[in-house]
Amino acid sequence: MINNIYEEKMNKTISIFEENLSEIRAGRANPAILNKISVNYYGVPTPINQVAGISVPEARMILIQPWDMNLLKEIEKEILKSDIGINPNNDGKVIRLTFPELNEERRKEIVKDIKKLAEEAKVAIRAIRRDAIDEAKELQKKSEITEDDLENEENEIQKLTDKKIEEIDKLLSIKEKEVMSI
Helix, strand or coil, X not given: CCHHHHHHHXXXXXXXXXXXXXXXXXXXXXXXXXXXXXXXXXCEEEEHHHCEEEEEEECCEEEEEECCHHHHHHHHHHHHHXXXXXXXXXXXXXXXEECCCCCHHHHHHHHHHHHHHXXXXXXXXXXXXXXXXXXXXXXXXXXXXXXXXXXXXXXXXXXXXXXXXXXXXXXXXXXXXHHHCC
């Protein structure tokens, strides 16, 4: 009954976590790191992937080929302003982003950051669980549901929470292996 609203909120939390994971630079070229970078295109902030072709010709390189060559300098400037930590290489036709090899210490730092993101997502899931249980208790107080219904709701909400936290742990494990195996 209450679960649908809260399940949607939990799914949203997980999709935000996945998005955050995709933007983490793990030594392998991933075009998702460019998602939050926009360029000024005729006075409108426009994501790079809407004004240029983005490809990954090698495991550690992203190639950006603007459809309008006038944007080359603008794209380069915005990449430098962003905090992705990679210097663009502009040859007049395309921009190359070359990812450096990660050393062991940097990998461990990245894993620590990933675990922090996972913990934040779990805290958000638990807060949603608390809200759902509070709402169920409120309904029971108003005599809209019985005590048995309340107990069933609480059990369902807990099962849903456990399932979502398990999902976060799986995503964390996959990303951790990816970072440590590069």
